[in-house]
Amino acid sequence: MASAARTFATIGSVEPPTGAPAGLDRVVVLGGSMAGLLAARVLADHAATVVVIERDTLTDVVAPRRGVPQGTQVHALLQAGGRQLERWFPGFDAGARAAGAQPISPQQWASYTDGVRKPVAPIGDALTATRPFLEQQVRERVRELPNVKIINGRVTGLDFNATEVTGVRYESDGDGGHEPADLVVDATGRASKVSDWLTAAGWDAPPMTRQITGINYATAFFRRPPGRPDIGAALCALTPAKGGDLAGVAFSAVENDRWIVMMGGYGTCRPGETAEDLIRRCRQDFPEPFGRAVSHGIIGDVITYRQADSRRRDWAKAGRLPARLLAVGDAVASFNPIYGQGMSSAALHASCLSMFLRSGPDLTAPARPFFDLQQVVVDAAWATSTAGDRARPSINLPPRGLERVRASLAGMVVEATTVDPVLALGFAKVTQMIEHPAVLATPGSLWRAWRARSVPRPRPVPPLEAA
Ligand SMILES: Cc1cc2nc3c(=O)[nH]c(=O)nc-3n(C[C@H](O)[C@H](O)[C@H](O)COP(=O)(O)OP(=O)(O)OC[C@H]3O[C@@H](n4cnc5c(N)ncnc54)[C@H](O)[C@@H]3O)c2cc1C
Known part of the structure; x- marks a missing residue:
């Protein structure tokens, strides 16, 4: 079995995808923000029609919108996200620069x-x-895909038969709508209602950790x-x-x-x-x-x-699930935003979706191979962000046992990044999500960090108005 670090590297590949498309007829994406748009881009290679259902009316105005209230806040696009955007929309970087990024x-x-x-x-x-600018750049490119259609509506539920999801119900302008689907992808963000809909229909929901x-x-x-x-x-x-x-x-x-x-x-x-x-x-x-x-x-x-809170829904650990249902983006895992991982995670989930659909999957069974792949991305991001938070006085969740040893080694590596350029580069690759955190736990990295303890620390850079 491939190591998590190797799987992570494969998911983060920037090469064009290989393997036959899944040949689906109609797929539906719930939510048209970053994760939904990226999923729609991948799905456009696999389905005759991709329908995105988004509750906000999407205009060309670059401004925060109601369904994405965090759009008012600073949003860093990590290297992993930037690379995946270029992979799925060749020329994205140049186009976004020309538009003002x-x-x-x-x-x-x-x-x-x-x-x-x-x-x-x-x-x-x-x-x-800004976040609205980036989303607008992605949306513009998705709108150019001839087989993707964006519907303005609020998704209200899913339809199932005995083993599968069969369609999506939504409301638009007071009217009820229904979309049949060969595959449904939830991208409705961290407040996703899909778990409620699953349990109401007698399925198991993915366990949630906060x-x-x-x-x-x-x-x-x-x-x-x-x-x-x-x-x-x-x-x-x-x-x-x-x-x-x-x-x-x-x-x-x-x-x-x-x-x-x-x-x-x-x-x-x-x-x-x-x-x-x-x-x-x-x-x-x-x-x-x-x-x-x-x-x-x-x-x-x-x-x-x-x-x-940071929260994750562990689809890979869910019990009885219907086939033809997947989830991406914050609907799966939403982290302390200070680490800037959300959009890049969504992009890597899109890459998992591509790998899954090109692996000749049995779509009549729950999408467990997809959730297993995605879990590698979620685990990596979760490890980086939650471990960093635990020592804050207001959170105060001191690690125990082996975790404590890991935390103290990680602390030593972080400390050494101020004086060791090799560790600074390795750390940047991990925090930019282009490498798995395991690469910093190698004997070589730990030895460098240990040696760096004796190197005098540079002085902090003084403020503009030094006291
Ligand atoms: C304060 C803050 C700062 C952040 N900073 C960063 C950062 O620096 N870098 C970074 O990469 N990420 C950052 N993030 C995270 C980032 O915003 C998300 O990870 C990213 O937007 C991807 O989210 P998403 O598409 O999964 O969900 P969202 O962006 O939350 O979008 C969900 C979409 O689903 C729609 N929707 C919801 N329910 C329904 C329904 N029933 N029917 C139809 N549509 C529905 C919503 O209208 C919305 O469009 C930050 C988050 C916060 C809160």
Whole structure:
């Protein structure tokens, strides 16, 4: 059996998919946000007709919408997500840049831990833009697919026969609608009702696991002088030892000559909720580039957002499931957003969908091979994000037994990333979801981290307004 790390690498491949298409007639995707659109792109290779049912009216206006309230907040597109977008929509990167997304080279990307800048990790350019912009770019390309149709409606339930899902019910403008389906993919996000519909119809729902995060976001836009900045995106993460419940701050260049700046905290720690507080902290408490990013005037107000927990629905562990039903994106797993994994996870789930459909699957049986593949992606993202959260004072879930040993080794590796460029690169690949976390637990990595303990730590970069 392939190791999780190898399977993860195969899922993250950027090669065109191989294997015969599944030859389906009509498939239905529930929800038309990032995960639903990416699933629709993959399904367009396998079905005569792909129907996406989305409850929001989708327009060409690039703005946050009701069904995706997190669209007001900073959204980093990790390398894994960017690579998959290019894979499924060749030319995506160039097209998005031409439309206003900002390319950020590794030299322009500054990553700090407790104020100390890490060595540059050469992993390729990042693309930065707002969440509504990115979704609009993907939607535009999906709309160009001749066999994909987007319907405006609210999905209200599923139809089943004795062994399978057979169709989808929805409401649109007060009228009831029905779509027959050879395959249904749930992409309705973290509040998905599909588990309720399954249990109401006598099936088993996937077991749900939650880990409290209580993460508070505060995001605002600031004016950005035109031109290519020295630093186009930055993150200053504070460890629990230094920051307690203060998670850190991030900014990036986005379309229309703006910076998007975000500050986060856990539990009752709510930094930056007013413009004054956000600006003051950026100028006085964080490395100098954060102070500069807020220096040319705020645009609009600070917008806050709170997410209570990270949650996952373990479809691979569900008991009795109908055939012809799958789920992707936040409907399967939604993480503490501070790690920026959501859109890239959705893209990797789309890749799992492609691998599954091209493997000659028995679609009259529950899609367990798909859920097993997807679990590799979910486990990897979950391990990175939940382990990092457990030591926050307001969460206080200290690891036990073997977990404790793992956590202390992981802490040693993270600490060493400020002085060891090889570990900094390895860590960046894991946090950007292009490599599995297991690659950092090798004897070689641990030995480097151990040796790095004796290397003097660089000094934190002073704030713009040093006290
Ligand atoms: C504060 C915050 C910051 C984040 N930052 C990042 C980041 O930096 N990087 C990153 O990659 N990810 C980030 N994420 C996560 C990211 O937003 C999601 O992972 C991503 O949007 C993919 O989600 P999705 O398509 O699965 O679900 P969603 O985006 O939640 O979309 C679900 C869709 O389903 C529709 N829908 C729901 N119910 C129905 C129904 N009954 N009928 C029809 N349609 C329905 C909704 O209208 C919506 O369009 C962040 C999340 C939050 C909360």
